[in-house]
Amino acid sequence: MKTLVDRAREGRVTGPLRAVARAEKLDPSLLLEGIAAGSVVIMRRGRRSVGIGQGLRTKVNVNIGTSPTRIDPEGELKKAAIAEKYGADTLTDLSMGGNIQDIRRGIFQATELPITTVPIYQAAAEIGPEEMDEGDILRIIRTQAEEGVSSFVLHCPDTRIIERYRRGKRIMGVVSKGGSLTIAHMVRHRCENPFISRFDEILRILRKHDIVLSLGNTMRSGCIHDFRDAPQIQEIRKNVQLARLANGEGVQVIIEGVGGHVRADRIAGEVRYQKRLGNFPLFVAGPLPTDIAVGHDHMAGCVGASIAAGAGADYLCYLTPAEHLGLPDPDQVREGLMAFRIAAHIGDSIKFGPGERDRRLSLARRRLDWEGQFRHALDGEPSRRMAPAAGPCTMCGDFCAIELMRNL
Ligand code: SF4
Numbered sequence: 061m062k063t064l065v066d067r068a069r070e071g072r073v074t075g076p077l078r079a080v081a082r083a084e085k086l087d088p089s090l091l092l093e094g095i096a097a098g099s100v101v102i103m104r105r106g107r108r109s110v111g112i113g114q115g116l117r118t119k120v121n122v123n124i125g126t127s128p129t130r131i132d133p134e135g136e137l138k139k140a141a142i143a144e145k146y147g148a149d150t151l152t153d154l155s156m157g158g159n160i161q162d163i164r165r166g167i168f169q170a171t172e173l174p175i176t177t178v179p180i181y182q183a184a185a186e187i188g189p190e191e192m193d194e195g196d197i198l199r200i201i202r203t204q205a206e207e208g209v210s211s212f213v214l215h216c217p218d219t220r221i222i223e224r225y226r227r228g229k230r231i232m233g234v235v236s237k238g239g240s241l242t243i244a245h246m247v248r249h250r251c252e253n254p255f256i257s258r259f260d261e262i263l264r265i266l267r268k269h270d271i272v273l274s275l276g277n278t279m280r281s282g283c284i285h286d287f288r289d290a291p292q293i294q295e296i297r298k299n300v301q302l303a304r305l306a307n308g309e310g311v312q313v314i315i316e317g318v319g320g321h322v323r324a325d326r327i328a329g330e331v332r333y334q335k336r337l338g339n340f341p342l343f344v345a346g347p348l349p350t351d352i353a354v355g356h357d358h359m360a361g362c363v364g365a366s367i368a369a370g371a372g373a374d375y376l377c378y379l380t381p382a383e384h385l386g387l388p389d390p391d392q393v394r395e396g397l398m399a400f401r402i403a404a405h406i407g408d409s410i411k412f413g414p415g416e417r418d419r420r421l422s423l424a425r426r427r428l429d430w431e432g433q434f435r436h437a438l439d440g441e442p443s444r445r446m447a448p449a450a451g452p453c454t455m456c457g458d459f460c461a462i463e464l465m466r467n468l
Contacts, residue, residue, distance in 0.1 A: 063270045063310040064102055068095035076102045080111035090115065098303070099339045101272050101312035103150055103174035103210045110149050110174055112314065113341035118369045118404035118411070120147070121176070121343070121377045122397055125154035126163060128185065130387045133163045137170045139393045144171045146397050146439065150210070152176040152377075154237075156185040164207065174210035176274060178238045180245075189244050194254040201262060205269040211314070214255040214262070215239040215276035216302055217295055222246065225279065225291040232282025235320060239278025259302065263309050272312045274343065275299040280320030283351045287322050288330070300338035307340070314375065318368055319345035327364055328371035335372050344368045345377040357383035358392075358399040365400055369407020376400050376407075398439050405438065428452065428462060 067074050073081075073088045077095065080102055081088040091111065094100030100113030112119050122143040124136050136155070143151055151173045155163045160182045167175065179201045183192045186200075201212065215238045217225075222243055225234065234240045246253055255262060266273050279295040281287045296317055303313040317334045318327065327347055334342055346361040347368060353360035361379035369376060380388035380396030388396065409415055417436050424432025430447045434440030447453060452460030 061268060061270070063267055063312070065095060065098070065307065065310040065312055068092050069310075076104055076109035079109040080116075083109075084111055084116050086115065095312070097339070098307040098313060099341070101314055101341050103176075103272055104270075105174045105208065105210045106172055108172045108174060112149075112343075112375045114339065114372075114374065116374065118373070118407045119149035119375045120397065120400045120404050121150045121152055121375065122148040122393060123152045123154050123377065124167070124393065125152075126157035126160075127387050128157040131158040133158060133166055135390065136163060137166055138390045139388075140167050140171045140173075142390050142394050143397060144173055146394055147401055148173060148378075148397055150174045150176060152178070152213075154178060154181060156181050160185060161203075161207075164204075168208070176211040176213060176272075177204050177209045178213040178276075179204055180215070180238050180241050184241045189241055190248055192245065193249070194251075194258060197254055198258060198261065202265055205265050205271055208269075209271065211272035211274050212266070213238060213274040213276045213316070215242040215278045216253055216255050216298060217243065217278045217291070218253055218256055218298060219246065221279065221291050221294045221298065224294060228289055228291065230282070230286045230289065232286055232321075234278060235282030236276060236278045236280060238276050242278065256302075259305070263306055263311055266306070266311045267309060270312075272314060273303075273306050274314045274316060275302055277316035277319045277345065280317075280345065281322065282320055284321045284323045284349070287326060296334055296337060300340075303338055303340050314341045314343050316343045316345065318342070318347055318373065319377070320347060321351055322347040322349060322364065324349035324364065324367065327367045331368050331371035331373050341374040342372065343375040343377065344373045346379055348379070354384055355381060357381065358396040361396075362399040362403045365403035366406040366410075369404055370410030372411070373407070376404055401438055426462060428460075 077091055081091050103110045124139040153164050153167050183197045183200050187196050279291045299315050306313050318330045347364040348360050349364040350360050357379045358381050365376045378396045378400035380392040382388040382392045421436035434444050
């Protein structure tokens, strides 16, 4: 079966490509070039196609899913519905508690958004991080592929990177859950990374189902003082090498990087460095430019993600106010999503210039047209609760600058 990349390399404009070109207001031939070259991917599920990569609007992913200590499938479905309603582009199901397969199937039914999974989560939760073997991991990858996930995250540090990491002096060590499960498996079984040793087999599965490969960011820094050590650089290079291999086989690839906690003054340079090494769509988690915004990490993350997106990151993974503290509730999912939609929009105004929507909102604001402002706002609901029905607001009342200037 031919993949989207194969078809793009043959110069064929397929349905998903046409849909993304329409949504992005782009010439399909430009998109064709991006997909053929690997700088753009299309995440698909059912009729939904979301383009991610160079020259496209910055996209936002929302993580949901149960944990071993909080298993509320209904709550996760509610979060999926909120994510879709408030403008998430994709969802990642990170469930590790309860009947994971049933929960995933429920999420599939609750939303049309493309869905990413991290197969090692299910393997570790169902079999145990010590007991699972390569065969178990491959079986779960195959099952999830057959169920129709849009993308998988695989963490691919090799033994050399882990040895280097163990000689280092990080404060926070490894903070990637999928990465730490992968490392634990490798250390306990004294083996090479199963995603690397079985890479050819995994590529065949990805090709067969035309699934996007997302290369995880195991070595991301867990605090700003850990930023950019040798294992991080080695992992970036390894991911680029694997991405080239996979893309050469016609598989779409996203690379996760510049995630975790990154000093504000280094975010833009790091994004550009990674894009120079390999121009694949770059997915960033956060990044958080400070460690002390706990309880407000979605706000700190919004700052980091705005800088990252403006410098060229293509795809943002949201953070919620509950980051580092617990599983978010549905309201926190909404807050986190809005913070990152704002970041994506700011990033796009750096990438592409100020948007028409900003201009229209300002024109409405100049007219004291509240309905117009709600319509053009990223999220009109909270403003509707706060604004007056008509005329100046309570900030200045009779001394409203807009009215004073209008009446001069
Ligand atoms: S009252 Fe002040 S804040 Fe409110 S609309 Fe007028 S100028 Fe703006």
